[in-house]
Amino acid sequence: MNVSVFGIGYVGCVSLGCLAADGHRVIGVDTNSEKLELINSGKPTVMEIGLDELIYSGVAEKKITATDEYVSAVKNSDVSVICVGTPSGINGNLDLSHVIKVSQQIAEAIKSKSSFHVISIRSSVPPGTVRKIENLIAEISNKVADEDFSVITNPEFLREGSAVSDYYNPPFTLIGGNNKKAMELIASLYTEVKAKVEYTEIANAELIKFVNNSFHALKVSFANEIGNICCALNIDSREFMELIVKDTKLNISPIYLKPGFAFGGSCLPKDLTALENLAGELKIETPVLSGILKSNEAHIEKAFKLIKSTRKKNIGFLGITFKEGTDDVRNSPYVTLAKKLLDKKFNINIYDINLDLGKVVGSNKDYLFKELPIISDYIVHSFKELVKKSDVIVIANSKLVPVAQILKIQNKIIIDLIRIDENLRTKENYIGLSW
């Protein structure tokens, strides 16, 4: 395929070399004449293992050229890949001026182009950018989006230092768009890349780089805080973290990475607080660890505000224990939420067959009666009674009644804290906490 690559820095130069090696004819476009000269003399613009050979042979075989003549580059290509920089702006938002500038140039060029042209955004951009660029191109070129041209997003996952190897081994090739022809055309650029192609909504592909990089940053800072605690305790931090990552069941796994309600129970809050206190005694700053409980409290507050916004007073909890399949209410975030509501004079009803007030004992009982002293006044003995007595049903447990019964609820608001069932989401008066 013929491809024009706008921006020949780290991402663009690696794309030039790899696309050419995979049999495509590539035209690099940049405003920096030094970079153009480097490419045209067979040299890469950045240092990366294996890139010298790729650029050298690509230029020698006339598969790579570089120019600042964007009109001819667009006219002589089927696809334009945008790889220009999106640096941090003054307020911390990404500066999209380079992306906008090259989009205007591409629009100018496709004005007089008769064949379908695909614009693939490889730069990291915030959600909403593809739509903005599509409108801009349509306005300038007088062409129709998805008929004459299509804008898709195809984020780049490479890391500097291992960019060529990462290009060929990404976690997956992600293509966000709504035009099948354009998306498949972009996928065909990567037939030599050993990774599954994932087609997704535009917004997913736009958001993913922010979230990936924030997650990576969180992991670095978390590991460093743990490393500092280990160091102060004379524990080998590297050896210790190797044990942590060996647990691929609960630690390095999808578990605990599903948006839902706040965490609670007898272990997570207790041990997190104990670790923070230990760090405090060791005079170690742990802002990441300290932020976790704050985030959890904010999530409970979000649910409280959502319930309050219904302007209803009678709130029914389907489930109150900290998670399914247990009678443990210690540090249950649902108890915290119920308490918040009681403090603000809401009426509470609770249906939870796992919680038998006659059988609950020990610290579990102590916690329950300390937090909700007149719990027996709130307990109802059937789901039917819960629905009858409540204006809002708060779903906190998916195993207490069949979903079919919840689906039958009418004239009540359902607030789902756990994303119980996809069929429920289309119901009128359904509100999901974070979906």
Ligand SMILES: NC(=O)c1ccc[n+]([C@@H]2O[C@H](COP(=O)([O-])OP(=O)(O)OC[C@H]3O[C@@H](n4cnc5c(N)ncnc54)[C@H](O)[C@@H]3O)[C@@H](O)[C@H]2O)c1
């Ligand atoms: N560097 C990485 O490791 C990496 C990894 C994944 C994604 N990204 C993202 O990819 C994008 C590019 O990053 P980079 O590190 O390659 O940037 P870079 O600064 O190395 O390269 C950007 C290039 O764009 C050129 N440019 C600017 N305006 C132009 C214009 N109007 N026309 C043509 N060229 C123009 C610049 O001259 C420069 O050569 C960014 O959004 C970045 O966040 C970077």
